Amino acid sequence: MTIRIVTDSACDLPESLAKKHNITIVPLTFSLGDQEFTDRISLTTAEFWKRCAESPVLPQTAAPSPGKFAEAFKKLAADGATGILMIGLSRELSATIQSAETGAKESGVTIPIQFVDSRSASMGEGINVLVAAQMLIDNPQITLDELARKTAEWASRTRVFGALDTLENLKKGGRVSGAKAFFASALAIKPIVEVREGKIMEGGKERTRSKALALLIEKVKSAGPISNLAVLHAQCADLDMFLEQLKSVYSGEIIVGEVGSVIGSHTGVGTMGVTFHVK
Numbered sequence: 001m002t003i004r005i006v007t008d009s010a011c012d013l014p015e016s017l018a019k020k021h022n023i024t025i026v027p028l029t030f031s032l033g034d035q036e037f038t039d040r041i042s043l044t045t046a047e048f049w050k051r052c053a054e055s056p057v058l059p060q061t062a063a064p065s066p067g068k069f070a071e072a073f074k075k076l077a078a079d080g081a082t083g084i085l086m087i088g089l090s091r092e093l094s095a096t097i098q099s100a101e102t103g104a105k106e107s108g109v110t111i112p113i114q115f116v117d118s119r120s121a122s123m124g125e126g127i128n129v130l131v132a133a134q135m136l137i138d139n140p141q142i143t144l145d146e147l148a149r150k151t152a153e154w155a156s157r158t159r160v161f162g163a164l165d166t167l168e169n170l171k172k173g174g175r176v177s178g179a180k181a182f183f184a185s186a187l188a189i190k191p192i193v194e195v196r197e198g199k200i201m202e203g204g205k206e207r208t209r210s211k212a213l214a215l216l217i218e219k220v221k222s223a224g225p226i227s228n229l230a231v232l233h234a235q236c237a238d239l240d241m242f243l244e245q246l247k248s249v250y251s252g253e254i255i256v257g258e259v260g261s262v263i264g265s266h267t268g269v270g271t272m273g274v275t276f277h278v279k
Contacts, residue, residue, distance in 0.1 A: 003144055004081040005133055006072055008064060008096045009039040010089040011118075011126040012232055012257040021133035024072050028089075028096065028262045030061045039261050048261045049235055049269050059265035063096040069103025077109040083144035084113040087129050087151060091117050092198035114148040116155060119198040123232040123257040124160035124275040130255070131228060131277070157277045160195035161203060161219045162232070163212035165270025192216075193267070200266075213242055216274050221249040226276040234259035234271040242272060 007013070009027040018025055027039040032055050037043055043051070052059060069086075076084055086104075088097035097115055104113045116132075118125040132151045135142060190212035194203035206212040220229065229250050233239050239256070246254060259271055 001082045001141070001143065002080055003083040003085060003136060003142070003147060004076045005129060005136070006069075006076070006084055006086040006100070007125070007129045008088055008100075009260060010094065010096070010121055010262045011087075011129055012122040012260050012263060013126040013129060014255075014257055015040075017130065017255070021130070021137075023129060023133060024076060026064045026068050026072050026100075028061055028064055028094075030059045030261050030265055032059050033057060037261070043261070045235070045258055045260065045264075048264065052265075052269070059261065061094075061262050061265050063094050063099045066099050066103035066106055069100040070107035071103075073104055073107040073109050073113060077107075077111050082111055084111065085116065085132060085144060085147055085151065086113060087116045087118055087125065087132060089121055089125055090119050090195070090198035092119075093121055093200065112144055114144050116148050116151045117198065118155050118158070120155065120158050120160055120195050120275070121200070122160070122162075122259060122263045122273065122275070123230040123255070124158050124195055126257055127228045127230050127255070127275055127277065128155050128158060154277060157279070158195075158275065159219070159223065159278060160273060160275040161216055162193045162267060162271055162273030163206075163209070163216055164191045164193060164267055165209060165236075165272075166268045209238075213238070213245070213272060216242075216272065217245050217249060220246060220274055220276065223276065223278055225279040226250070227252065227279075228255075229253075229274065229276040230255040230257060232257050232259050232263075232271070232273040232275065234264050234267065234269050236270060236272050239272070246274070
């Protein structure tokens, strides 16, 4: 059986890893004012952040159309795939998986397609895509049903923690008043978020960025035996320093993914996060 993996661009997987594992990434879209863009295609990451800084409104993100997924499924079937596993952004955060399911029906392909909710976002989604790809390498005879089941098991063991550098995006999105954002910024409050049960939840706050990043290190250290550690970041100048600190508590390979326009629209520039699988 030739199984191929499809995901969406909210996974924030580096392009090199997607190509290495033959992973098809279907892009979400986002708009700034009356202009619409395709994630990963229309703007470079640097251009995206520049436009965000100049925009008085928060970017609005949208799931890929069913037609985009139908197109991807038809191409893979035509290229010889005998089964497709689609791993998507949490249903609690987006209609992306629903769009993929509709696209599968519209595509007319006769090969089986399975869908797994990553219950996560950014590299939290990405590490589950990579785990599925690795299972295909390790066991080429694995069935689509078994691959989907095991990927869902990995997804249930995913943890994601992020330190936001600014409350500006929360303020623009109406999640916090301008006055509250101003005082929080004046006090250098750095909010911590966690992805739990597929939703983005408040995970605490620290007075300084260094303390916020130290909390992320502590989350990794205190999680017990972990695997597949990845870092996600949005234009962070202190990335290398953070990675060195992580290496003091984790001896395995650390994958680094850049926060793209979809997730970045909600978290803002300067976001640093960690994601991993617990045993």
